[in-house]
Amino acid sequence: MFVAIEGVDFAGKSAQIIELKKIYKEAAFTREPGGTEVGEKIRDIALGGKMGALCRMFLFLADRAEHAERVLAANEGKLIVSDRSLISGVAYAWDYAPKEDLKALNLLAARQIVPDLAILLELNAQTLQTRMARQKPDEIEKQGADALLAIQERLKDAAELLNVPLVPIDAVLPIEKITENIKELIDDYGA
Numbered sequence: 001m002f003v004a005i006e007g008v009d010f011a012g013k014s015a016q017i018i019e020l021k022k023i024y025k026e027a028a029f030t031r032e033p034g035g036t037e038v039g040e041k042i043r044d045i046a047l048g049g050k051m052g053a054l055c056r057m058f059l060f061l062a063d064r065a066e067h068a069e070r071v072l073a074a075n076e077g078k079l080i081v082s083d084r085s086l087i088s089g090v091a092y093a094w095d096y097a098p099k100e101d102l103k104a105l106n107l108l109a110a111r112q113i114v115p116d117l118a119i120l121l122e123l124n125a126q127t128l129q130t131r132m133a134r135q136k137p138d139e140i141e142k143q144g145a146d147a148l149l150a151i152q153e154r155l156k157d158a159a160e161l162l163n164v165p166l167v168p169i170d171a172v173l174p175i176e177k178i179t180e181n182i183k184e185l186i187d188d189y190g191a
Contacts, residue, residue, distance in 0.1 A: 004085035007121035010131035019179040028075040031083035033063040064109040090158035121171035
């Protein structure tokens with residue numbers, strides 16, 4: 001079973017991955033971008049430098065291709081929990097290419113491997129702005145809270161386009177409650 005934890009930056013995805021590792025000790029945990037050695041280099045380039053949106057999208061597609069081969073296909077049959085997936089790839093590039101092209105490119109890069117379940121950690125504007133003020137933003141985060149909230153909505157559209165079931169969870173809840181909700185969803189889906 002492949003589970004993607006989706007959400008914009010500051011939603012608490014990394015904190016949930018830490019908690020889920022304590023519960024699902026035999027699972028494969030990963031992230032996009034950056035779940036492989038090559039992916040870490042691509043992540044640094046894509047998030048650390050100024051570049052055009054299409055350039056960044058193609059860097060993320062290269063990461064996705066490497067990730068699909070080295071992590072997703074290599075762990076077939078196991079529980080895989082990923083901090084993001086091709087859903088984010090489609091959502092973040094939503095305004096830069098036709099939707100069907102985004103779908104086709106991301107499915108190609110992902111070797112047609114899509115999450116069995118996506119969980120969206122959903123933020124409200126006030127919480128997002130508060131969390132954003134706590135750290136230095138990367139190139140995507142510099143677009144601001146309104147842009148990230150728009151991406152959050154597009155994550156829902158992207159999951160629908162890719163035909164992946166997506167369940168939203170309020171990211172303002174206490175970490176423990178979010179983890180409990182995620183565990184219940186994973187267990188219900190048959191992990």
